[in-house]
Amino acid sequence: MKDMEFRIKDTMEEIKAACFRAGREPGEVRLVVVSKNFNQQRIEEAYACGLRIFGENRVQELIEKIEVLPTDIEWHLIGTLQRNKVKYILGKVSLIHSVHSLSLAAEISKQSVMADLVTNILLQVNVSGEASKHGFCPQELLSQIKEICHMPGIKIKGLMTIAPMAEDSEEARPVFCELYHLAREIDRLGLSGVEMQELSMGMSDDFQVAVEEGATLLRIGSRIFGPRNYGDVV
Numbered sequence: 328m329k330d331m332e333f334r335i336k337d338t339m340e341e342i343k344a345a346c347f348r349a350g351r352e353p354g355e356v357r358l359v360v361v362s363k364n365f366n367q368q369r370i371e372e373a374y375a376c377g378l379r380i381f382g383e384n385r386v387q388e389l390i391e392k393i394e395v396l397p398t399d400i401e402w403h404l405i406g407t408l409q410r411n412k413v414k415y416i417l418g419k420v421s422l423i424h425s426v427h428s429l430s431l432a433a434e435i436s437k438q439s440v441m442a443d444l445v446t447n448i449l450l451q452v453n454v455s456g457e458a459s460k461h462g463f464c465p466q467e468l469l470s471q472i473k474e475i476c477h478m479p480g481i482k483i484k485g486l487m488t489i490a491p492m493a494e495d496s497e498e499a500r501p502v503f504c505e506l507y508h509l510a511r512e513i514d515r516l517g518l519s520g521v522e523m524q525e526l527s528m529g530m531s532d533d534f535q536v537a538v539e540e541g542a543t544l545l546r547i548g549s550r551i552f553g554p555r556n557y558g559d560v561v
């Protein structure tokens with residue numbers, strides 16, 4: 328078995344085991360393969376192993392890859408999106424994980440209406456409160472989501488967060504747990520245009536904990552591709 332095939336199999340088994348520990352169905356959890364900085368050939372290798380959802384964090388790199396890779400790939404944008412780049416990706420990505428402000432949501436709404444599209448989004452929440460991270464602050468999310476849910480052309484599918492870097496993945500648990508409870512709280516409001524079905528949380532180093540705390544989308548890169556070489560694009 329090739330290295331990547333082995334790592335994918337191993338990752339899938341760990342996801343299943345974490346589901347089992349949490350009393351969840353493995354079918355509730357989807358893997359978003361984070362392919363940023365990995366070239367076309369590496370992505371084709373992952374594709375050949377059966378993976379179909381890929382996540383990128385830069386618009387330019389995403390667009391270049393969409394053009395050359397198989398059309399049945401489902402692309403997700405997971406990185407910070409600037410308002411002036413929204414128009415380049417609408418209709419090309421099936422989910423934007425990283426909507427971090429009212430003004431970005433408003434731009435996606437406006438551009439989606441102009442293109443006669445409905446764009447699926449997640450709201451990124453800065454649960455840990457780190458200054459280096461983007462995202463809605465948990466205290467403000469409830470009032471802000473009430474504004475976003477009235478915007479035409481977008482559908483809120485859930486929440487996303489990034490846990491702080493830590494030696495021990497247990498440190499991510501309270502962050503994931505808080506995102507889960509925020510989603511349940513929002514769900515109870517029963518807002519139209521809002522479905523809290525997706526929780527995007529967990530990366531290579533903390534995905535098992537994320538599954539235990541209710542993740543439905545795992546964003547995993549290096550665990551599958553191996554170490555990331557930041558010079559190696561497309």
Ligand SMILES: *Cc1c(COP(=O)(O)O)cnc(C)c1O
Binds near residue numbers: 363
């Ligand atoms: C790079 C990245 C990931 C994946 O990181 P790995 O450690 O390679 O699994 C997940 N989420 C976001 C937002 C990222 O930028």
